[in-house]
Amino acid sequence: MxxxxxxxxxxxxxxxxxxxxxxxxxxxxxxxxxxxxxxxxxxxxxxxxxxxxxxxxxxxxxxxxxxxxxxxxxxxxxxxxxxxxxxxxxxxxxxxxxxxxxxxxxxxxxxxxxxxxxxxxxxxxxxxxxxxxxxxxxxxxxxxxxxxxxxxxxxxxxxxxxxxxxxxxxxxxxxxxxxxxxxxFSTPTYSQLVITTYSPSSILNIISTPTALNTLTLRPNGAGDETSISTQSPSEDEHWDKVDEVVADDAGTYVITGALYYQRDLYALPNHSTESGIISSIKIYIRCGHGYNNGRAKPSLKCNSVVTDGDEVIVHEEWTTTSQQWNLNPSNSLAWTWEDIDSLQIGVALKTA
Incomplete structure (x- = not known):
């Protein structure tokens, strides 16, 4: 209701x-x-x-x-x-x-x-x-x-x-x-998010061995600029720490909404460390489950002050992981830079159908 x-x-x-x-x-x-x-x-x-x-x-x-x-x-x-x-x-x-x-x-x-x-x-x-x-x-x-x-x-x-x-x-x-x-609450809507960047070590790597890519996985480590999803469980601490686990705990920790319109959370990410090279793409993973009615979810990101929502997916009863890839930075349609990655926020938008 x-x-x-x-x-x-x-x-x-x-x-x-x-x-x-x-x-x-x-x-x-x-x-x-x-x-x-x-x-x-x-x-x-x-x-x-x-x-x-x-x-x-x-x-x-x-x-x-x-x-x-x-x-x-x-x-x-x-x-x-x-x-x-x-x-x-x-x-x-x-x-x-x-x-x-x-x-x-x-x-x-x-x-x-x-x-x-x-x-x-x-x-x-x-x-x-x-x-x-x-x-x-x-x-x-x-x-x-x-x-x-x-x-x-x-x-x-x-x-x-x-x-x-x-x-x-x-x-x-x-x-x-x-x-x-x-x-x-026994049938929550939940999202677990990671972001993956693919970074060849050099241009030569791309030309000679295009499949030899390095993968950097980044998970939420702080609150971003928007915390609009109505509820988290458990209620203590912050929304971002309900979606930062390496192995998804599904109904153990989650964010949830019963709203009929989209509510969005954005989460901060750690900076890259020693990685370098060309970034071929980023991919955001979300994991959702919905036990009493079909919900809707979109992966979200913010870069250069521009918020972008990805494609809508239907959330079913079983916990399911989906992802969306961006080959270019949607805020400017240019190739990703490491400065982009260090300022990037990721998140999810949720609603009940």
Whole structure:
């Protein structure tokens, strides 16, 4: 499930439900849950929850209780007086996480419990609920991919059963929500990337023995200029270290998205060392798997400030390695140089079909 609110016009009620889920809005007075084009995490619009100072707006859709390998993600932004809630229940217990007026992130069991995490106003963040356990009545809370609370205790209540709800419950204020995803993590989309350069030792080598090529393999060693893929697993550290292994570990470490539009990561590479000669080509390898629906992937690179995406491949259930070769630098249509290689970033663009 993915809802990015890329539908409707500014000010339309989200109850018009032009996306992937059917929304219900509960809002008295002049409070509202509406499409807003002034703010957006990605794309051109998002959902705005406006509170008129008296009436709390709720926006909700039906969802059976999350199971252990289902995680919910939502990007959010708040002003300095709003109190934004994410609510979900099974009829006996409920997840109740909220971004308080003081910008602290709390959850409610029998009282408000501060996670210790804070946010800045008018800034987009990614909130995630993972590892939901209705038997133990616990769940984990993540902010921007990092855990801020493990084993958060559920609230005992019949409220919010079989729904996911967002509410703004303080002041005359605004909150914004965008790119809501529910992903089954037992069936991730994953990419493992290496880049290979082929470098004959001399021009004479090319002329006399064109098959006698040396291969330099470079793997990600740092973050590049773009980290847009929504999620990584495990959530600790950086995206690049989920795709740097010599032997692919498939579902052990990966990056993943449930977005219906492309999200891209770029990764830094180490410089070459003693290699020299003419570079005949570079090749980027990606390894992907997708267990619940066909996904799409493209190898990506950045050189001379120009980002290039390769050909789209369909991602199937089985882990599969694909590659694409560039004989010339796509940023200038010239032969590759070692300066190009030392400044090169590689990556992957992913989306769910």
């Amino acid at each position: 993915f809802e990015n609110f890329e539908w409707g016009a500014d000010g339309d009620s989200v109850a018009d439900s032009g996306g992937t889920v059917t929304w219900t809005v509960i809002a008295g007075g002049t409070s509202k849950g509406e499409i807003d084009t002034a703010q957006h995490y990605a794309g051109t619009r998002c959902m705005r929850l406006y509170r008129d100072g008296t009436n709390t707006p709720f926006a909700l859709f039906s969802k059976t209780p999350l199971v252990a390998d289902e995680h919910i993600f939502a990007h959010f932004r708040k002003d300095d007086t709003s109190q934004l809630f994410l609510l979900h229940g099974n009829g006996t217990y409920a997840i109740d996480v909220y971004l308080n007026v003081d910008e602290h992130i709390l959850y409610w069991d029998t009282a408000g419990r501060d996670t210790g995490a804070t946010v800045a106003i008018n800034t987009w963040y990614l909130l995630e609920i993972r590892n939901v356990n209705w038997t133990a009545h616990t769940y984990d809370i993540y902010l921007n991919g990092s855990v801020i609370k493990t084993g958060a205790v559920m609230f005992t209540t019949a409220s919010w059963a079989n729904t996911i709800q967002f509410a703004n419950n303080a002041g005359t204020s605004e909150s914004w929500i965008d790119d809501i995803e529910i992903i089954t």
